[in-house]
Amino acid sequence: MQNNYSIWVTEFANVPNYPLSGLIYGAHNQGHVRLPYCYVVIKGHGHIAMVDVGYNHKEYGQVLAGMYGVRDWHPPREVLAEIGITPEDVSRIFLTHAHFDHMGNIEDFPKATFYIQERELSKWVWAMSLERRFRWLMAGVDPADIMRTVALARDKRLVCVDGDREDVLPGIDIHAAPDTHTWGSMYVRLRNDLSPNSKNTWIFAGDLVYMQENLRGYKPEDPEYIPIGFASGSQVNLVMTTEELVKGVDGDISRVIAIHEDRLKDMFPSRLASNGVRVTELALADGEPSQVC
Amino acid sequence: MNLSSDHIDDQTAAYILATRTYFEDLKQVAAQLAGLLVLSAAGSKSTVPLQPIEELYRNAADGLKSVRVTNRARRHHESLQTALAKLGDALSSAKGTADPLIPLESAYADLRSASRALPGFEMVSFDYCCCHAK
Numbered sequence: 001m002q003n004n005y006s007i008w009v010t011e012f013a014n015v016p017n018y019p020l021s022g023l024i025y026g027a028h029n030q031g032h033v034r035l036p037y038c039y040v041v042i043k044g045h046g047h048i049a050m051v052d053v054g055y056n057h058k059e060y061g062q063v064l065a066g067m068y069g070v071r072d073w074h075p076p077r078e079v080l081a082e083i084g085i086t087p088e089d090v091s092r093i094f095l096t097h098a099h100f101d102h103m104g105n106i107e108d109f110p111k112a113t114f115y116i117q118e119r120e121l122s123k124w125v126w127a128m129s130l131e132r133r134f135r136w137l138m139a140g141v142d143p144a145d146i147m148r149t150v151a152l153a154r155d156k157r158l159v160c161v162d163g164d165r166e167d168v169l170p171g172i173d174i175h176a177a178p179d180t181h182t183w184g185s186m187y188v189r190l191r192n193d194l195s196p197n198s199k200n201t202w203i204f205a206g207d208l209v210y211m212q213e214n215l216r217g218y219k220p221e222d223p224e225y226i227p228i229g230f231a232s233g234s235q236v237n238l239v240m241t242t243e244e245l246v247k248g249v250d251g252d253i254s255r256v257i258a259i260h261e262d263r264l265k266d267m268f269p270s271r272l273a274s275n276g277v278r279v280t281e282l283a284l285a286d287g288e289p290s291q292v293c
Numbered sequence: 294m295n296l297s298s299d300h301i302d303d304q305t306a307a308y309i310l311a312t313r314t315y316f317e318d319l320k321q322v323a324a325q326l327a328g329l330l331v332l333s334a335a336g337s338k339s340t341v342p343l344q345p346i347e348e349l350y351r352n353a354a355d356g357l358k359s360v361r362v363t364n365r366a367r368r369h370h371e372s373l374q375t376a377l378a379k380l381g382d383a384l385s386s387a388k389g390t391a392d393p394l395i396p397l398e399s400a401y402a403d404l405r406s407a408s409r410a411l412p413g414f415e416m417v418s419f420d421y422c423c424c425h426a427k
Binding site: 125 | 314335
């Protein structure tokens, strides 16, 4: 199978005990799971791209650690060093949505151009204009992140996408998923052989999917789609988008990458570095050395 | 609201309760102004009207005049007043030719300082999002 890109999922923090009901719709009183926080790194064709950038520990780390039990945060420089790159090497970043743990660290990537759905920004801005009793609509969004995107836009490093866009980089497509996890969520589809009808595809789902169960239910032999436990958009849209994701990888749901899925490390080759950073390797471009073996 | 830390006396607790609304108003002014700027810089078709932002600002400015500031709350109040002044500059700039982003970012930093000075003032609500493990 021809690979034009190497792909790694890198873990930068985790919550040791996260309620399952937050991840799988209706899974009340069914216990807790470990919730990793990760971003995806894609290397090939002279580019290093990322899907999401995590959050900035120096502003919220103490609150998140103290109140919500988030642990083991590592800065991008430390995380990316585990696969031999620096934040300055990153040229493209796809922001799946505007939650703080996905777009809360854009300032650490000084040379990257960022892609986000225009709808994601404009609807957050609308939500900001509502009265305080509507503040649930702003959950997880840091206005400071929106402020930082002003500078990005002025530097021509912010691309607001309206809907789908093919070949943002060769073989890499952006797909809009409006009114799902958030108003303007999107996912990234990578065709690793660059073919339009590729059989070697990966989908990076952002928070459209948290766990394998969202893609196949509890009985793999009788699969069903179960939406995630937290969405400001429509559960119907989430279910229909899940169908899109599964079709986008020809039914091989192991190729729909959910960055909060703790079992990724068991599904693909993985390495836990001495500093606690975990690297999971999804694919290696021809000639690229493994970063986990 | 967690008022248990740092020996909050009754008068300061009253200050916190009275000021929280205005703190939220100022945060919202900053957030909306940031939204206006990013949509404009990104060439978006969406727009944000300035008038409601100015009304919110005036509400906070008027309200802050009447709160009773205790010694314990003094640093918090100074940060709020500084943020208020800088947001005023940012709003004026948004209507003129100067760049609102510089006073806006500075005002947001002052709001963050205020949030650290006393309990009960959150910059971001992490409830309901994918870190809320309680």
